[in-house]
Amino acid sequence: MSKPVLHTVLSPRLLDIYDCSNSIVVIIDVFRATSTIATALYNGAARVIPVDAVDKCIQIGKVTGGITAGERDGKVIEGLAYGNSPAEYPRNFIEGKTLVLTTTNGTKLLHMALQAGAAEVITGSFPNLSAVCDYLVAQGKPVVLGCSGWKDKFNLEDTMFAGAVISRVKNHFTIHCDSSLMAEEMYNKHKDDRLAFIRQLTHWHRLEKFGLEKDLEYCVTEDVANVLPLFKNGDLIAG
Amino acid sequence: MSKPVLHTVLSPRLLDIYDCSNSIVVIIDVFRATSTIATALYNGAARVIPVDAVDKCIQIGKVTGGITAGERDGKVIEGLAYGNSPAEYPRNFIEGKTLVLTTTNGTKLLHMALQAGAAEVITGSFPNLSAVCDYLVAQGKPVVLGCSGWKDKFNLEDTMFAGAVISRVKNHFTIHCDSSLMAEEMYNKHKDDRLAFIRQLTHWHRLEKFGLEKDLEYCVTEDVANVLPLFKNGDLIAG
Numbered sequence: 365m366s367k368p369v370l371h372t373v374l375s376p377r378l379l380d381i382y383d384c385s386n387s388i389v390v391i392i393d394v395f396r397a398t399s400t401i402a403t404a405l406y407n408g409a410a411r412v413i414p415v416d417a418v419d420k421c422i423q424i425g426k427v428t429g430g431i432t433a434g435e436r437d438g439k440v441i442e443g444l445a446y447g448n449s450p451a452e453y454p455r456n457f458i459e460g461k462t463l464v465l466t467t468t469n470g471t472k473l474l475h476m477a478l479q480a481g482a483a484e485v486i487t488g489s490f491p492n493l494s495a496v497c498d499y500l501v502a503q504g505k506p507v508v509l510g511c512s513g514w515k516d517k518f519n520l521e522d523t524m525f526a527g528a529v530i531s532r533v534k535n536h537f538t539i540h541c542d543s544s545l546m547a548e549e550m551y552n553k554h555k556d557d558r559l560a561f562i563r564q565l566t567h568w569h570r571l572e573k574f575g576l577e578k579d580l581e582y583c584v585t586e587d588v589a590n591v592l593p594l595f596k597n598g599d600l601i602a603g
Numbered sequence: 604m605s606k607p608v609l610h611t612v613l614s615p616r617l618l619d620i621y622d623c624s625n626s627i628v629v630i631i632d633v634f635r636a637t638s639t640i641a642t643a644l645y646n647g648a649a650r651v652i653p654v655d656a657v658d659k660c661i662q663i664g665k666v667t668g669g670i671t672a673g674e675r676d677g678k679v680i681e682g683l684a685y686g687n688s689p690a691e692y693p694r695n696f697i698e699g700k701t702l703v704l705t706t707t708n709g710t711k712l713l714h715m716a717l718q719a720g721a722a723e724v725i726t727g728s729f730p731n732l733s734a735v736c737d738y739l740v741a742q743g744k745p746v747v748l749g750c751s752g753w754k755d756k757f758n759l760e761d762t763m764f765a766g767a768v769i770s771r772v773k774n775h776f777t778i779h780c781d782s783s784l785m786a787e788e789m790y791n792k793h794k795d796d797r798l799a800f801i802r803q804l805t806h807w808h809r810l811e812k813f814g815l816e817k818d819l820e821y822c823v824t825e826d827v828a829n830v831l832p833l834f835k836n837g838d839l840i841a842g
Contacts, residue, residue: 374757377616381755516620518613520781542759542805549792550785566781 370507370537372526372544376473377516379480379508388484388505389477390496390529393470393512394521395567396448398593399583400465401600402492403450406589408459411599414471418443421466430462438574441466449579450491450589469512474595477510487600490525491582491589497532499592499603507537509544520550520565521584524558527551528586558584609746609776611765611783615712616755618719618747627723627744628716629735629768632709632751633760634806635687637832638822639704640839641731642689645828647698650838653710657682660705669701677813680705688818689730689828708751713834716749726839729764730821730828736771738831738842746776748783759789759804760823763797766790767825797823 371382392398401412415421418434422443425432433446440447448467465471470487477485483505488496500507509529511522527547530539534548554561559581562568568580582588594603610621631637640651654660657673661682664671672685679686687706704710709726716724722744727735739746748768750761766786769778773787793800798820801807807819821827833842 374613375617377620378614378755378757516617518617518782518785520785523781523785540805540808542762543757545803546757546759546762546785546789550788553788553792564784566779569779 367536367538368504368506370509370530370533370539370544371541372509372511372530372547374511374518374523374543375513375516376469376476379473379476379510382508384477384480384482384508386483386506387508388486388500388503389482389508389510391470391474391477391485391487391510391512392489392522392525393467394489394525394583395571395580396450396583397465397467397470398487399489399491400448400450400453401487401593402489402589402591404453404458404463405593405600405602406492406591407453407455409453409463410460411601412463412465412593413599414474415464415466416468416471416475418466421464425464428462428464430464432464434466438571438576449576450582451579469514473510473512485595486603487593488525488529490528490584490586492591492593493528493586495590495592497529500529500533501536514567519567521562521567523547524551524554528555606775606777607743607745609748609769609772609778609783610780611748611750611769611786613750613757613762613782614752614755615715618712618715618749621747623716623719623721623747625722625745626747627725627739627742628721628747628749630709630713630716630724630726630749630751631728631761631764632706633728633764633822634810634819635689635822636704636706636709637726638728638730639687639689639692640726640832641728641828641830643692643697643702644832644839644841645731645830646692646694648692648702649699650840651702651704651832652838653713654703654705655707655710655714657705660703664703667701667703669703671703673705677810677815688815689821690818708753712749712751724834725842726832727764727768729767729823729825731830731832732764732767732825734829734831736768739768739772740775753806758806760801760806762786763790763793767794
């Protein structure tokens, strides 16, 4: 029996080159949306509703009684209650609650994947690496690892997470894709010096001035919030 | 004085994210268009006219008296005279002649760069690596290293050429770009095992069945056709 295919998509701009139908699309936005999503669900959030615009976030927050959250330039967006840091969502705060999270890159890619006919959408980052890998292997469907990037630009933190997944699941999939080959090599090269390496990345330089070093280090730590965020009817829930 | 910026663009789809105005755009299509262009000009071709369609190639060939060339699936395209192999253009054949070359990925990116307002367009591949680097350093303008990819997909041979350029010129430019960081690391990792490494790439698998191994090995050999192809008024000429 042939193995299902796995592809890595390095930017939302490249998604439509790949066939997402019948596939599981993994939305990857390491700094920090999909790290925060995993953390909130791991700590007992009832659901996370990802939205792409601030006014929608406020409106859905009102309707659901959920916690509204989102940042621009390192600050909570005016009109929202919380930010986009995984550290803001410990169990004693988030358990049982709805989090309405506005993000740009990750949410955009998620909606693109749905429009492209993805059979399933899940989210992944280093904090829930094992849960993602276990699920992909168990399902045995074609996989698209979707890097959200930053304003459609390639970034290495998302790529390295794709590489981490590939390094663990590759025996279960057919992989003929230079993006995947590169992602796995970059992950293997830097998995042991990742805390130093992420300090070279453009996104680090964008965020470090806001005092987010600890946040970013957490976001590349494996399996500290090991839950599977599954997208169902507009919500991300723990699978 | 601040150094000019250098960016690497991993797919034609991502070109318009970057500001090409006032920049030198380097068109990179290692397998095999920009390797063939360097070789033909190095061997004395008067000019290479890159065109994106077969009928245009035939028409321009008639008007200019040039040699028409292009391949699909490893064979010379019907109606054209020669293929897309650098080995077809030795000095005793091509010297003083016009080559009208139809390619898909590289020519498309070249025209996109012109539309994006590039100040200058040159082409690069391993056979003319030094000529490209020397020119970029001498000009001191912003640089966009444009990987043609394959049907808009990321590929590693073009990326590695970008990395080769970066490894040589980086002290002369401001580079804050994860694409460039990755490209340089992939080049450094594989520069010494490149003949083995290219056998892992998707494009190799696409082309090897046509008996093109020697061609592809040539295309990753540095400075064997060390000329600078400059795009001027529709022609690529030796600069």
